[in-house]
Amino acid sequence: MTDVTTGGDPGAAYLIRGVRVVGAEPTDLLLAGGVVAEAGHGLAARGARVVDGDGLVALPGLVDLHTHLREPGREDAETVESGSRAAALGGYTAVCAMANTSPVADTAGVVEQVWRLGREAGLVDVQPIGAVTVGLAGERLAELGAMAESAARVRIFSDDGHCVADPRLMRRALEYVKAFDGVIAQHAEEPRLTEGAQMHEGEVSTRLGLTGWPAVAEEAIIARDVLLAEHVGSRLHVCHLSTAGSVEVLRHAKKRGVRVTAEVTPHHLLLTDERAASYDPVFKVNPPLRTAADVTALRAALVEGIIDIVATDHAPHALEDKECEWAYARPGMLGLETALSVLLDVLGERWDLIAERMSRTPARIAGLAEHGRNPAPGVPANLTLVDPAARRTIDPGEQASRSRNTPYAGLTLPGRIVATFLRGEPTVLDGKAVR
Incomplete structure (x- = not known):
């Protein structure tokens, strides 16, 4: 990940480089105007914030x-x-x-x-x-x-x-x-x-x-x-x-x-x-x-x-x-x-x-028509980026919920959510809530 640790910029475009969409071959995704504006290789967008998708899977x-x-x-x-x-x-x-x-x-x-x-x-x-x-x-x-x-x-x-x-x-x-x-x-x-x-x-x-x-x-x-x-x-x-x-x-x-x-x-x-x-x-x-x-x-x-x-x-x-x-x-x-x-x-x-x-x-x-669609041009940019190589030990004290009743406390589980986008706006970046 690069240049995305200080929070989201409302209305900004995001260029995700080299991400594997549903596990396929790496590609670039440009998120702009609430949708996936472009998908392909070697994309560029002036002013877009860049997210390094190397090793990540987009779902x-x-x-x-x-x-x-x-x-x-x-x-x-x-x-x-x-x-x-x-x-x-x-x-x-x-x-x-x-x-x-x-x-x-x-x-x-x-x-x-x-x-x-x-x-x-x-x-x-x-x-x-x-x-x-x-x-x-x-x-x-x-x-x-x-x-x-x-x-x-x-x-x-x-x-x-x-x-x-x-x-x-x-x-x-x-x-x-x-x-x-x-x-x-x-x-x-x-x-x-x-x-x-x-x-x-x-x-x-x-x-x-x-x-x-x-x-x-x-x-x-x-x-x-x-x-x-x-x-x-x-x-x-x-x-x-x-x-x-x-x-x-x-x-x-x-x-x-x-x-x-x-x-x-x-x-x-x-x-x-x-x-x-x-x-x-x-x-x-x-x-x-x-x-x-x-x-x-x-x-x-x-x-x-x-x-x-x-x-x-x-x-x-x-x-x-x-x-x-x-x-x-x-x-x-x-x-x-x-x-x-x-x-x-x-x-x-x-x-x-x-x-x-x-x-x-x-x-x-x-019946949520804007959701559940693979990232592709024209599709609402509701997606999540996962690092499948990461492993994490579950600590109830680090969870965002007000409650702590997780049955997985102390377990080490695979995968880490790196970023989540709702209609092209980040809600999570670098594994942290934007707000």
Whole structure:
């Protein structure tokens, strides 16, 4: 990198020399006017700031379909601004903010508030997700149409953290959003099978004496909902899929042509329920960490395309919500600043696959037309530059999130985000946030 350590210059052109676009042969990229103005060899642009791309890979800006930004209501854990900064440092140019805020994002007013806070921060595009039901209570539908018609243009709805357990209500939601090609994103958990659950139900939970969260609680809801989606002809998205059995339900549904997509988190691709043996609440998450066999099945399904995308389920928590006994700890883990490194660790340098699962497909699902496009002339300049040769040891104290509940503390992972550009403006340079 050269001459880019003092921060971005609004409106300036940037010339990235010798970067490998999605792992291809080195080329130059000129970013100007919010787009990739030119791509080729030996480019020159008077006055452009030069970025040395030697050894770097350019990816379309990452898109996260599942982020908890906590604002409004829990600004002690995260704000839209701090979460946006964490996302930019992780290579993201767009995130979808979940609805379990306080107040819940179940009205046009609240989703517009989150959307405006994202625009004010200006670090990533923040696309709010609206609640399916009022107050996430699972009793009556929220204002889906009003949120869809608001300035935020909500297209994804989820009660994440709570399952829409009533099948009649789930059917009504699927029918409602079909009118504007919306998506219902389901937290698949049959609550009557997980009451009091502390971790995955299996050999480890038996050994530790902790109440188990059975895999069938997830699989049963997914099976029900793909049937409902097929009946209605609407779009269903499965949040944080975590079991081998869920993969098979999804495989069968896709063979039948059901309009269903699914996500897997980085932590479910890397960590297993054995981590609970430490009783460290940082490893408490919902759905819980599963077995090594589940991890193997999830990785294979991601490569095959049965699982469509990687989503972080970035879930920041204040210290008092995690530094307590396991039983009382809130479930959830940080993910935005480490997701790409985990994927590189799991998949290796399969750049096209990574771009598909972490950018192109999530952008399509969310309807974010400016995102998820390989850097090329005329394309909005939303991209991230990665140094695949770098390795870094994760230090929670160095992360931008207001919270510290990362499950990767002390781990050494591959890859480093060198720069992130949002519509041609740098949000990260030399691995540091520009503002």
